[in-house]
Amino acid sequence: SKRYTITLLPGDGIGPEVISVAINVLKLTGSLEGIEFKFQAMPVGGAALDLTGVPLPEETLSAAKKSDAVLLGAIGGYKWDKNEKHLKPETGLLQLRAGLKVFANLRPATVLPQLVDASTLKKEVAVGVDLMVVRELTGGIYFGKPRGFSINENGEEIGFNTEVYAAHEIDRIARVAFETARKRHGKLCSVDKANVLESSILWRKRVTAIASEYPDVELSHMYVDNAAMQLVRNPKQFDTIVTNNIFGDILSDEASMITGSIGMLPSASLGESGPGLFEPIHGSAPDIAGLDKANPLATVLSAAMLLKYGLGEENAAKRIETAVLDTLSRGYRTGDIYSDGNKLVGCKEMGEEVLKSV
Amino acid sequence: SKRYTITLLPGDGIGPEVISVAINVLKLTGSLEGIEFKFQAMPVGGAALDLTGVPLPEETLSAAKKSDAVLLGAIGGYKWDKNEKHLKPETGLLQLRAGLKVFANLRPATVLPQLVDASTLKKEVAVGVDLMVVRELTGGIYFGKPRGFSINENGEEIGFNTEVYAAHEIDRIARVAFETARKRHGKLCSVDKANVLESSILWRKRVTAIASEYPDVELSHMYVDNAAMQLVRNPKQFDTIVTNNIFGDILSDEASMITGSIGMLPSASLGESGPGLFEPIHGSAPDIAGLDKANPLATVLSAAMLLKYGLGEENAAKRIETAVLDTLSRGYRTGDIYSDGNKLVGCKEMGEEVLKSV
Ligand SMILES: CC(C)[C@H](C(=O)O)[C@@H](O)C(=O)O
Numbered sequence: 276s277k278r279y280t281i282t283l284l285p286g287d288g289i290g291p292e293v294i295s296v297a298i299n300v301l302k303l304t305g306s307l308e309g310i311e312f313k314f315q316a317m318p319v320g321g322a323a324l325d326l327t328g329v330p331l332p333e334e335t336l337s338a339a340k341k342s343d344a345v346l347l348g349a350i351g352g353y354k355w356d357k358n359e360k361h362l363k364p365e366t367g368l369l370q371l372r373a374g375l376k377v378f379a380n381l382r383p384a385t386v387l388p389q390l391v392d393a394s395t396l397k398k399e400v401a402v403g404v405d406l407m408v409v410r411e412l413t414g415g416i417y418f419g420k421p422r423g424f425s426i427n428e429n430g431e432e433i434g435f436n437t438e439v440y441a442a443h444e445i446d447r448i449a450r451v452a453f454e455t456a457r458k459r460h461g462k463l464c465s466v467d468k469a470n471v472l473e474s475s476i477l478w479r480k481r482v483t484a485i486a487s488e489y490p491d492v493e494l495s496h497m498y499v500d501n502a503a504m505q506l507v508r509n510p511k512q513f514d515t516i517v518t519n520n521i522f523g524d525i526l527s528d529e530a531s532m533i534t535g536s537i538g539m540l541p542s543a544s545l546g547e548s549g550p551g552l553f554e555p556i557h558g559s560a561p562d563i564a565g566l567d568k569a570n571p572l573a574t575v576l577s578a579a580m581l582l583k584y585g586l587g588e589e590n591a592a593k594r595i596e597t598a599v600l601d602t603l604s605r606g607y608r609t610g611d612i613y614s615d616g617n618k619l620v621g622c623k624e625m626g627e628e629v630l631k632s633v
Numbered sequence: 634s635k636r637y638t639i640t641l642l643p644g645d646g647i648g649p650e651v652i653s654v655a656i657n658v659l660k661l662t663g664s665l666e667g668i669e670f671k672f673q674a675m676p677v678g679g680a681a682l683d684l685t686g687v688p689l690p691e692e693t694l695s696a697a698k699k700s701d702a703v704l705l706g707a708i709g710g711y712k713w714d715k716n717e718k719h720l721k722p723e724t725g726l727l728q729l730r731a732g733l734k735v736f737a738n739l740r741p742a743t744v745l746p747q748l749v750d751a752s753t754l755k756k757e758v759a760v761g762v763d764l765m766v767v768r769e770l771t772g773g774i775y776f777g778k779p780r781g782f783s784i785n786e787n788g789e790e791i792g793f794n795t796e797v798y799a800a801h802e803i804d805r806i807a808r809v810a811f812e813t814a815r816k817r818h819g820k821l822c823s824v825d826k827a828n829v830l831e832s833s834i835l836w837r838k839r840v841t842a843i844a845s846e847y848p849d850v851e852l853s854h855m856y857v858d859n860a861a862m863q864l865v866r867n868p869k870q871f872d873t874i875v876t877n878n879i880f881g882d883i884l885s886d887e888a889s890m891i892t893g894s895i896g897m898l899p900s901a902s903l904g905e906s907g908p909g910l911f912e913p914i915h916g917s918a919p920d921i922a923g924l925d926k927a928n929p930l931a932t933v934l935s936a937a938m939l940l941k942y943g944l945g946e947e948n949a950a951k952r953i954e955t956a957v958l959d960t961l962s963r964g965y966r967t968g969d970i971y972s973d974g975n976k977l978v979g980c981k982e983m984g985e986e987v988l989k990s991v
């Protein structure tokens with residue numbers, strides 16, 4: 276039987292709870308599909324800060340690099356909110372993404388038929404939404420230099436960051452996006468602010484150049500402000516969206532809320548080679564941490580993305596996805612996706628129900 | 634009777650059509666309120682490019698500066714989309730904002746009872762939405778330097794922009810936002826990305842410092858990705874939002890679409906002194922330009938903001954706002970806000986109906 280080493284990074288808040296559900300689902304799925312997992316849990320984020328004084332210990336990064344894939348829970352919490360930049364939990368996550376060189380972040384946003392009522396959008400607008408945001412993850416304003424604080428010529432404080440993209444950074448994320456669109460419905464919308472920003476002008480130019488390699492994919496361009504509107508107006512117009520790090524952060528969260536169930540949405544972060552990083556797109560939800568209220572399905576579906584995109588184990592991935600849909604069809608709901616007539620369960624019980632469907 | 638000089642900048646696309654409706658509404662309102670307007674129309678954007686070769690001729694800026702207020706239609710169109718940066722219509726708009734030093738952009742997003750069906754959000758989510766985005770308009774990544782293109786150490790092209798804020802830029806927009814919140818429901822939400830960006834860390838620090846001058850206003854902070862979600866999840870939680878130039882661009886457009894009627898939404902851009910700039914937040918809509926299909930109400934309501942915020946003529950402003958609501962209550966609708974049972978009219982006829990209600 277095949278063997279894989281998975282680095283687990285439970286992190287903060289509800290992270291540990293949702294990761295522990297995902298472990299059980301992976302184990303059972305593996306045993307049915309002839310796959311053996313070796314799990315190693317390592318600290319990251321606030322948990323690592325408390326334990327080691329830094330948000331991403333060297334041991335965690337090197338273990339992650341040596342493994343076949345990395346599954347992360349969530350990062351951050353009020354406790355560390357006032358920390359200096361280099362001691363913020365979020366900095367650990369950014370260092371992890373950079374350290375693993377996972378430049379391509381895939382964020383699906385799908386309105387599941389079982390959960391269409393959870394969306395705040397009218398039913399006719401929400402039904403059938405199925406889009407994928409491909410977000411550049413290791414460049415742009417998140418990492419650009421120079422950055423920091425300084426005193427200007429008038430003696431007052433300034434804070435600054437640099438939004439910068441090099442041609443190869445745009446080319447490689449564009450290729451991932453075109454490949455993704457090709458496997459979906461063949462439509463790619465590139466989002467930028469090329470009417471104002473030079474970084475976006477280069478973005479549009481490179482994406483347009485790469486398009487010649489994918490004549491079968493239909494490419495369009497949209498300004499980010501318009502994209503933020505169109506996601507509300509008519510999200511069904513989108514198939515695959517490709518955009519930079521900060522616009523991707525904003526638009527993927529907006530898209531996720533359009534599905535009405537951010538507690539359901541997984542993500543995959545991939546590099547050229549080496550292990551991928553898989554995580555739910557929801558945060559650490561410190562207010563419900565430890566209360567057995569979290570929705571573990573985004574992490575379970577992240578484990579499915581791990582199998583599919585990280586290990587090439589499509590059958591095992593499909594088994595998990597089907598189990599999640601089946602559990603929903605049987606009426607089990609955590610609080611965040613609850614609606615009348617269904618069965619309200621906690622994090623653990625939801626995990627047990629998924630196991631029954633695996 | 635009082636006299637004011639208004640610079641009119643019809644601009645591109647539907648700009649001229651909607652401006653001509655607004656002129657008539659201003660004239661009639663003025664005659665009823667004892668106000669006399671002197672209008673001077675000047676070219677800007679693509680129209681100016683075609684006429685003079687630059688998107689903001691010096692004559693336009695100096696006329697605008699000498700007038701009491703500036704009313705703009707819309708800017709941009711496919712025709713000039715491939716122009717170089719300094720020859721884009723949008724560059725004219727940015728130069729105008731910078732030239733008039735209008736650093737505070739007020740963008741209301743209100744769901745009108747008459748138009749609640751136009752929103753793609755469920756009725757219970759949309760009814761009662763009434764928020765104001767206060768966007769910083771003359772700083773941040775739109776204007777920050779260095780910016781441009783270059784070749785990096787690997788010989789490849791890079792494109793870069795600088796997101797930079799100085800303390801005084803944040804302080805002054807924060808004060809406008811606190812004053813605005815004070816006149817509304819006393820709640821201000823400052824939106825940033827302080828978990829990642831130094832420019833946002835300074836933003837949060839300064840906004841928090843200014844808060845001590847406004848003990849009666851309740852200040853909260855939110856990350857921009859979360860704000861993009863919360864606007865979809867529960868827009869009613871917001872009263873006044875203050876944010877930087879690029880986040881304000883994105884969030885105000887998203888908020889506008891939540892009302893379902895971007896063709897209805899005005900904006901005001903104000904400086905410390907000197908004339909304000911008033912414009913609908915919709916674009917130039919080149920596809921319907923000249924077809925008498927545009928909704929002129931956003932521009933008419935921008936004229937009302939001009940009277941209120943630009944000239945201090947609150948009664949005249951109120952008269953226009955009431956006339957617009959009355960026209961909607963009488964069932965008149967342009968295509969963008971049409972729903973069954975109402976009367977579909979074009980741009981001109983909508984203008985005539987508003988005149989009847991003034
Ligand atoms: C926690 C934060 C640094 C992170 C980001 O901005 O990338 C998060 O919002 C995300 O989208 O994964």
Ligand SMILES: CC(C)[C@H](C(=O)O)[C@@H](O)C(=O)O
Nearest residue numbers: 470471500709723726727882
């Ligand atoms: C046209 C463009 C430059 C402008 C902006 O980004 O500010 C527009 O989107 C707006 O919001 O007024």
